[in-house]
Amino acid sequence: MGKGRAPCCDKTKVKRGPWSQEEDLKLISFVHKYGHENWRSLPKQAGLLRCGKSCRLRWINYLRPDVKRGNFSAEEEETIIKLHQSFGNKWSKIASKLPGRTDNEIKNVWHTHLKKRLSSDTNLNADEAAIKGSLDEEEETSQESSRNASMSFGGSNNSSKEDDTHICQTFEYFQDYSEFTGILQEVDKPELLEVPFDLDPDIWSFIDGSDSFQQPENSSNSWAPRECEEDEVEKWFKHLESELGLVENDNQQQQHNEAKEESSSSSLLESYELLIH
DNA sequence: AAAATTCCCAACCGCATCTTC
DNA sequence: CGAAGATGCGGTTGGGAATTT
Numbered sequence: 001m002g003k004g005r006a007p008c009c010d011k012t013k014v015k016r017g018p019w020s021q022e023e024d025l026k027l028i029s030f031v032h033k034y035g036h037e038n039w040r041s042l043p044k045q046a047g048l049l050r051c052g053k054s055c056r057l058r059w060i061n062y063l064r065p066d067v068k069r070g071n072f073s074a075e076e077e078e079t080i081i082k083l084h085q086s087f088g089n090k091w092s093k094i095a096s097k098l099p100g101r102t103d104n105e106i107k108n109v110w111h112t113h114l115k116k117r118l119s120s121d122t123n124l125n126a127d128e129a130a131i132k133g134s135l136d137e138e139e140e141t142s143q144e145s146s147r148n149a150s151m152s153f154g155g156s157n158n159s160s161k162e163d164d165t166h167i168c169q170t171f172e173y174f175q176d177y178s179e180f181t182g183i184l185q186e187v188d189k190p191e192l193l194e195v196p197f198d199l200d201p202d203i204w205s206f207i208d209g210s211d212s213f214q215q216p217e218n219s220s221n222s223w224a225p226r227e228c229e230e231d232e233v234e235k236w237f238k239h240l241e242s243e244l245g246l247v248e249n250d251n252q253q254q255q256h257n258e259a260k261e262e263s264s265s266s267s268l269l270e271s272y273e274l275l276i277h
Numbered sequence: 278a279a280a281a282t283t284c285c286c287a288a289c290c291g292c293a294t295c296t297t298c
Numbered sequence: 299c300g301a302a303g304a305t306g307c308g309g310t311t312g313g314g315a316a317t318t319t
């Protein structure tokens with residue numbers, strides 16, 4: 001890098017605001033194939049009308065496969081509080097101690113929940129101190145339990161089901177086959193694998209599907225497309241079919257369909273990780 | 278049921294730091 | 299060593315969802 005480069009981006013020519021599913025797909029598949037060594041040039045090569053900064057943020061905070069979504073557990077919240085006491089508003093530092101959590105997410109949780117909780121705890125403790133002398137033993141016990149109840153605020157015990165919901169929300173808009181093909185054609189007219197079912201394989205055939213993007217001019221090793229071994233793809237498809245119940249008999253299929261909404265979200269994430277790693 | 282208010286979070290902005298020339 | 303671009307970070311905000319009146 002160095003002198004004579006163009007500015008980060010022309011803000012009059014880039015799209016802003018919420019990301020569409022199409023943009024997400026383009027970004028995911030581009031990063032999957034070529035990595036993200038150069039955020040500045042990525043939007044152009046991926047066919048995105050976005051600032052590189054925006055792409056980076058979207059990837060880190062939302063699309064990265066290892067992003068953990070859903071409510072923070074009580075343990076995570078306590079960890080954040082402790083780390084905040086040590087590091088202050090160093091959100092990235094705090095995030096590095098919480099695998100799967102992003103600095104942005106931690107920052108949001110801090111401002112929306114933990115800060116309030118801490119200040120209410122402080123007030124509670126002050127009140128406690130003020131009235132302590134006049135309380136008999138029974139009243140003190142009551143105060144203690146009240147404070148403990150306050151400490152467990154945050155909805156952290158319902159994380160399991162809500163995790164699934166959040167993961168599902170992340171992936172749910174990838175479920176329309178026709179949209180994928182449209183995006184495929186728009187990105188770079190890749191050869192789409194014919195997949196006889198309607199869901200996730202389309203995403204991944206899209207992602208693995210050949211030369212969807214402009215190859216960077218000076219391709220270094222990190223930019224070179226990853227080799228997608230056929231047996232690896234086949235293995236992954238089998239895994240996916242199994243996860244989605246597509247290799248089951250009718251009864252199993254019916255049972256599976258009933259549970260489909262719950263299982264598909266985690267399966268998707270699992271499959272994504274399986275493919276990426 | 279509708280309006281008002283509050284809450285939440287994804288995304289933007291601008292500054293700081295790092296990297297390269 | 300300084301200049302300039304790239305990237306990272308933290309503060310802030312807009313708008314949709316949820317809740318209250």
